[in-house]
Amino acid sequence: MPALRLDEISIVRGATQTARALSAEFNAGQVYAILGPNGTGKSSLLKAIFGELSLSQGRIHYGPHPLSMRHLASWRQRIGYMPQGTEIDVSLTVLEVVLLGKLDALHMYVGDELLNEALEIMQQVGIVDLAHRDIQTLSGGQRQLAMFCQVLLRDPAIMLLDEPVSALDMHHQLNLLEQVHQETRQRRLITITVLHDLSLAAQFADQVMLLGEGVLQASGTPHDVLTPERLSPLYGVAVERLYDSAGIPVIRPLRQMNRGLVN
Structure with a gap:
């Protein structure tokens, strides 16, 4: 399977440079998490890969294919992109919103095969009972789940998910990320x-x-990268690294006690 490559890309939004000479490679079958404080260019990076933001420098390739604004529609065919905002201004059922993932294949009549595929994905994600609800009546978390189903139905080669669990409770966070x-x-x-x-x-x-x-500070496995030595100066807080029962790192910020307070 082809890799996605960023070659020395720089991104400028207005007067702000959100990425500077950033290079990375993303391989099939892998989940990559982009982390960092607010305003460090994480969302801008996804938008640039989707072709929503132009590069001021560098190139993006998927295998031998470069991102080109002239052939943007072709580039986006392989991408399922879920942006931060889940607001939808039109009155559609949740099932109709999910089916929009196959917009380029939709006709006046939706076949049973496509309909069953959409419902199966909604069942897996846990929202099939919402299929006939108006999308505008749902909570932000429920809309996020619907948009994720839309991305899966698109059958992409690349998934770009911008804060997909920000409005979800713990149960749905774990379910969606699983x-x-x-x-x-x-x-x-x-x-x-x-x-x-x-x-x-x-x-x-x-x-x-x-x-x-806008600079890549570190990349690698969570165990190698998520260390107090890297995280504390980047986020401006003291943190400690613990481990759960499976040996996976757990990052805990430490409370900064105000010693001037009187009990």
């Missing part, structure tokens, strides 16, 4: 996700990338 992990393995996808929870990244990501001020 689905991400399984689908990535089974379909041999390249999955790149922005996460804020470092401990969730340690559980579900094969590789993590730490961004700081």
Whole structure:
């Protein structure tokens, strides 16, 4: 399977440079978590890979194919992109929103095969009971799950997920990220996700990338990268690294006690 490569890319948004000479390679069957403080270019990186932001420098390739604004529609055919915002302004059922993942194959009549595929994905993610609800009546977390189903139905080679669990409770966070992990393995996808929870990244990501001020600070396995020595200066807080029963790192920020307070 082809790899996705970033070759010395730089991204400028307005007067701000959100990525500087960033290089990376993403391989099939792997989940990559993009981590870092707010405003360090994580979402901009996904948008650049999707072709929503132009590069000021460098190139992006999927195998031998370069990202080209002239052939953007062809480039995006292989990508399932779930942005941060899940607001939908039109009145559609959840099932109709999921079916939009196959927009290029939809006709006036939706065949049983496609309909069953959409319902099966919704069953796996745990929202099949919402199929006929209006998407606008759902919570933010439920809309995130619906948008993830839309991405899966698209049958992409690359999944770009921008904070996919930000509005979910613990049960649905674990369920969705487990689905991400399984689908990535089974379909041999390249999955790149922005996460804020470092401990969730340690559980579900094969590789993590730490961004700081648009620069790649470190990349590698969660065990190698998620160390207090790297995280504390980057986030500006003291952290400690513990381990769960499976030996997976758990990152805990330490409370900064205000010793001037009187009990």
